[in-house]
Amino acid sequence: MTQPLVAIRSVGKNFGEFRALNRISLDVWAGEVLCLIGASGSGKTTLLRCINQLTPIDSGGIWLDGELLGVREEGGRLHRLTDRQIARQRLKTGMVFQRFNLFPHKTALENITEGPVQVQGRSREEARTEAMELLGRVGLAAKVNAYPSQLSGGQQQRVAIARALAMKPMLMLFDEPTSALDPELVGEVLTVMKELAHSGMTMMVVTHELGFAREVADTVVYMDHGVIVESGPAAEVLGKPREVRTQSFLSAVI
Amino acid sequence: MRAAPTLAEGFPDISGMTIARQVHWQRWLAAAAILVVLAAIGRAFVNGQIEWTYVSRFLTAKVILEGITNTMVMAVLAMALGVVLGVVVAIMRLSSNPVLASVAAGYTWLFRGTPLILQLLLWFNLALVFPTIGIPGLWSARAVDVMTPFLSALLGLGINQGAYTSEVMRAGILSVDVGQYEAAQAVGMGRLRALRRIILPQAMRVVIPPLGNEFIGMVKATSLASVIQYPEVLHNAENIYYANSRVIELLIVAGSWYLLVVSILTPLQMLLERRFARGTLQITR
Numbered sequence: 256m257t258q259p260l261v262a263i264r265s266v267g268k269n270f271g272e273f274r275a276l277n278r279i280s281l282d283v284w285a286g287e288v289l290c291l292i293g294a295s296g297s298g299k300t301t302l303l304r305c306i307n308q309l310t311p312i313d314s315g316g317i318w319l320d321g322e323l324l325g326v327r328e329e330g331g332r333l334h335r336l337t338d339r340q341i342a343r344q345r346l347k348t349g350m351v352f353q354r355f356n357l358f359p360h361k362t363a364l365e366n367i368t369e370g371p372v373q374v375q376g377r378s379r380e381e382a383r384t385e386a387m388e389l390l391g392r393v394g395l396a397a398k399v400n401a402y403p404s405q406l407s408g409g410q411q412q413r414v415a416i417a418r419a420l421a422m423k424p425m426l427m428l429f430d431e432p433t434s435a436l437d438p439e440l441v442g443e444v445l446t447v448m449k450e451l452a453h454s455g456m457t458m459m460v461v462t463h464e465l466g467f468a469r470e471v472a473d474t475v476v477y478m479d480h481g482v483i484v485e486s487g488p489a490a491e492v493l494g495k496p497r498e499v500r501t502q503s504f505l506s507a508v509i
Numbered sequence: 510m511r512a513a514p515t516l517a518e519g520f521p522d523i524s525g526m527t528i529a530r531q532v533h534w535q536r537w538l539a540a541a542a543i544l545v546v547l548a549a550i551g552r553a554f555v556n557g558q559i560e561w562t563y564v565s566r567f568l569t570a571k572v573i574l575e576g577i578t579n580t581m582v583m584a585v586l587a588m589a590l591g592v593v594l595g596v597v598v599a600i601m602r603l604s605s606n607p608v609l610a611s612v613a614a615g616y617t618w619l620f621r622g623t624p625l626i627l628q629l630l631l632w633f634n635l636a637l638v639f640p641t642i643g644i645p646g647l648w649s650a651r652a653v654d655v656m657t658p659f660l661s662a663l664l665g666l667g668i669n670q671g672a673y674t675s676e677v678m679r680a681g682i683l684s685v686d687v688g689q690y691e692a693a694q695a696v697g698m699g700r701l702r703a704l705r706r707i708i709l710p711q712a713m714r715v716v717i718p719p720l721g722n723e724f725i726g727m728v729k730a731t732s733l734a735s736v737i738q739y740p741e742v743l744h745n746a747e748n749i750y751y752a753n754s755r756v757i758e759l760l761i762v763a764g765s766w767y768l769l770v771v772s773i774l775t776p777l778q779m780l781l782e783r784r785f786a787r788g789t790l791q792i793t794r
Contacts, residue, residue: 309691338699346697356692359788370696373706401786410552422696 258321260285260426260457261306265314268301268481275301277481278293278315283426283459283474288452290468290489291461293478294504299461302478303428306459307348308341319347320425340441346374349419353431355411359404363390364412367421373423382421389417394445409440413447420451427451465508469493477501538723568765572749576742577766583662583741584618584728590667590726592720593687595674600704602679613675620672626733629665633737662734670727677719681712713785725771732763742766 259282263412268276275298283289291299304310306317308325317324322346326333336344347387357366367386390396393413403411412432419427429448433441445467451456452471462468468475469489476486477496485498520656567573601613620628635642638650645648685708693703735744746759 307695309694342697342699345694348695350692350695352688352692352695354688356686356688358689358692358707358711360785361788369706370698373702374697404788418696497708508716 259283260287260320261459262318263302263306264316266302266305266317268279268298268310269313272346274481276305276312279481279483280315281476281483281486283457285425285457286455286492287473288458288460288471289470289474289476291459291476292465292468292504293484296480297478298481299478303430303459303461306426307345307428309350320342342374346405346422347422347425349421349422349424349427351412351415351429351432353434355403355408355415355435357411357415357418359403362402363395363402363406366403366414366423367418370418370422386417386421389420390414392450393417394443407440407472408436409443412436412444416444416447416451425457427456427458429458429462431461431463432463433488434466463508465493465505475486477504479504515612523631559761560755561758563753563755564761564765567746567755567759567762570727570749572745573742573762573766574739576745576763577770579739580728580731580741580743580766581770583659583666583731583734583739584724587663587666587670587731587770588724588727589668590663590722591674594668594671598671598675599678599682599703602675603682617672617675620669625665625669625730626736628669629661629733629737632661632665632791633658635661656732660740660762661737662731662739665737666727666734670723673723674720675715677723678712680719681716682708684715685711710785714782714789717778717782717785721774721781725774728770728774729767 256465261281261283263279263281263283266276266279267274277299279298279302281302291302293299301310305312306319306324311325316326322344322446325341326335328334357363358369361369364383364386367389368379368382371385372379373380387396387399390399393416395410395413395417395475398406398410398414403414406414416427416432433444436444441464443466448458448460448467449471460468472489474486475489475492477484477492477498477500479500485492485496485501492501493505496505598613598616601609602617604613633656635656639652641649642652642655666787682704689707689711690703693707698706731739731741732743734741735747738744743763746763749754750759
């Protein structure tokens with residue numbers, strides 16, 4: 256392995272006057288599970304959204320699988336890609352949202368087959384078989400024909416994970432996947448994520464679940480005010496942080 | 510098990526008692542007053558100078574039935590044109606392309622800003638502006654032959670409706686959570702596919718009640734096409750009373766048909782609403 260799956264270089268993003276990301280640089284290697292932690296407003300969700308281009312970056316560059324995202328370099332200048340090209344780049348990532356964002360007018364199965372059939376043009380039968388398999392994998396084989404409104408938050412989030420996996424992404428992005436859940440439902444989602452991590456999936460997880468980070472993450476990145484304060488192996492960053500800001504954050508949340 | 514603590518005295522058990530029926534004398538009084546008024550109005554009409562036999566005779570006359578058929582055909586076609594235009598214009602209006610957005614805004618401004626009857630007259634009299642119309646080198650025709658009452662009414666009503674429907678559609682699209690659009694993008698959909706597969710089906714749930722309203726309005730707006738000789742039910746009723754002078758009787762005939770049609774439309778709208786409420790009303794297949 257010679258180059259990282261994701262290379263983030265000097266990425267900046269402002270929302271008006273607010274500096275959400277301030278020259279962020281980071282590598283994510285294939286098979287790595289990376290947890291982003293930090294207070295709200297620290298820029299961790301923004302960074303995740305920049306990687307699948309739901310939020311366009313202002314400066315710097317992100318390379319995914321060796322390909323520069325969102326722009327093309329030509330003659331010493333950058334040219335924006337078309338929406339279609341961006342949509343194609345986005346297929347390499349799967350996104351799981353804090354608020355699930357399942358399609359409410361479609362059943363669990365239809366939520367999962369929508370992308371493969373409509374976007375990737377795979378056959379309905381094939382997509383259906385795979386979707387059933389994925390639903391089994393997240394423990395929801397019995398909920399194939401349920402609509403999102405008939406599922407608990409934890410079940411909805413597991414369908415959302417299956418929906419993202421159905422596109423066979425190289426990288427899974429999780430944006431606070433358990434923050435909108437009742438406490439008793441957090442465990443079932445984390446279990447699915449742990450299994451996914453053990454299967455070798457590359458994952459970037461924005462989370463407040465430090466227990467999960469400690470147990471599953473290879474790398475933990477602590478962000479504050481749009482910069483990476485500290486990053487390293489989970490045991491080091493969470494166990495004996497070097498930076499004062501990391502120490503005070505960790506002592507505040509535990 | 511622990512013994513329950515003793516409860517304070519003085520609060521008798523009333524759990525076996527029922528609630529007595531109240532007498533709503535105000536309701537009875539109001540109902541009686543309204544019945545008296547209705548009876549008076551009814552008596553006035555029965556004794557008034559209305560020949561009810563004409564009403565019942567013309568209610569199912571061939572010309573009237575043709576008229577209500579034409580009314581419905583025009584209402585459905587013009588509404589269809591209005592909805593198609595409305596969806597397209599709403600999408601243009603929400604586009605990031607400033608040219609498309611301002612064209613859409615201009616369209617809405619123009620066709621909402623002038624009276625419908627004026628637009629109908631303009632379409633019908635288009636021949637005064639352009640004696641011949643066509644595509645240079647391919648096809649051309651005299652405008653008077655093309656701009657029949659039917660086509661003028663269809664264009665006038667449909668294009669006007671499109672301006673109103675675009676705002677209804679825009680409201681519907683805006684009502685769908687941004688997260689839905691992001692989730693659609695996250696599974697690789699482009700803007701138009703996300704709109705068609707994810708956003709519009711959810712917007713439909715919101716826009717059906719106002720669209721039902723608009724359609725009922727359209728059924729009645731077709732009566733304006735009588736001024737450009739389109740043979741809808743009011744136009745045909747007028748033609749009959751020009752001959753037999755039974756003005757009120759024929760207006761009652763036309764009015765009854767409008768009421769009947771609108772009464773049928775309401776339950777149809779409920780069916781449509783249920784169709785698009787999939788997933789929200791816990792309907793399983």
